[in-house]
Amino acid sequence: MDAREMKIAAAQAALAHVEDGMRLGIGTGSTAEEFVRLLAEKVAGGLSVEGVPTSERTARLCVELGVSLKSLDELPELDLTIDGADEVDPALRLIKGGGGALLREKIVAAASSKVIVIADETKMVDTLGAFPLPIEINSFGQASTRIAIERAAERLGLTGDLTLRGSHDGPFMTDGGHFIFDASFGRIPDAEALGHALHAIPGVVEHGLFINLATLAIIAGPQGARVVE
Numbered sequence: 216m217d218a219r220e221m222k223i224a225a226a227q228a229a230l231a232h233v234e235d236g237m238r239l240g241i242g243t244g245s246t247a248e249e250f251v252r253l254l255a256e257k258v259a260g261g262l263s264v265e266g267v268p269t270s271e272r273t274a275r276l277c278v279e280l281g282v283s284l285k286s287l288d289e290l291p292e293l294d295l296t297i298d299g300a301d302e303v304d305p306a307l308r309l310i311k312g313g314g315g316a317l318l319r320e321k322i323v324a325a326a327s328s329k330v331i332v333i334a335d336e337t338k339m340v341d342t343l344g345a346f347p348l349p350i351e352i353n354s355f356g357q358a359s360t361r362i363a364i365e366r367a368a369e370r371l372g373l374t375g376d377l378t379l380r381g382s383h384d385g386p387f388m389t390d391g392g393h394f395i396f397d398a399s400f401g402r403i404p405d406a407e408a409l410g411h412a413l414h415a416i417p418g419v420v421e422h423g424l425f426i427n428l429a430t431l432a433i434i435a436g437p438q439g440a441r442v443v444e
């Protein structure tokens with residue numbers, strides 16, 4: 216199985232958890248998009264679900280493929296969310312936000328009774344942190360926010376570069392109109408403590424540590440998909 220086939224295998228296994236009539240949070244990223252493609256086939260075959268997308272990018276794909284959408288304000292409580300991840304540890308702590316949708320992804324996950332993470336096995340890690348941690352920030356005062364993040368991380372024994380996401384065209388802007396720092400702290404032994412410390416900084420809108428949100432993960436490898444819970 217190549218990387219894409221593993222994503223499809225995880226998405227296919229997640230589809231078995233989707234029931235007729237569900238209010239469904241729909242994630243962002245290449246793995247979540249494989250899920251949307253499979254879901255759209257089921258919808259074309261008669262499955263009825265109402266989806267809440269976690270990004271404008273996912274919304275566009277759903278509309279293109281005929282998956283019916285509602286806003287989170289129309290459906291404030293969801294039965295199930297299916298989303299990808301950048302890293303998953305054995306306790307189902309996640310790093311998310313590689314695709315820049317972490318804020319909406321976290322709001323949607325928190326509004327869901329169940330959250331299923333779909334990923335290929337390269338995303339499984341013993342300890343979070345090899346993937347740079349996305350931190351969504353308000354654009355106002357970004358230099359001060361950077362210093363505050365660095366100091367908070369240092370107090371937890373973490374050092375590393377904070378890179379403002381973007382290109383020569385300018386900073387990447389999230390669907391909420393914010394910027395993202397990608398923080399290369401390396402191994403994060405206490406993700407809960409880092410999460411609390413980041414939330415205490417006024418310029419931080421949200422961070423990509425997802426703790427106590429995932430119900431189970433479906434991890435696909437060359438031999439097929441397995442469940443971690």
Ligand code: 5RP
Binds near residue numbers: 242300314316
């Ligand atoms: C987007 C995310 C994605 O779920 C994460 O980046 C994984 O993406 P992919 O499935 O393309 O590897 O958090 O904000």
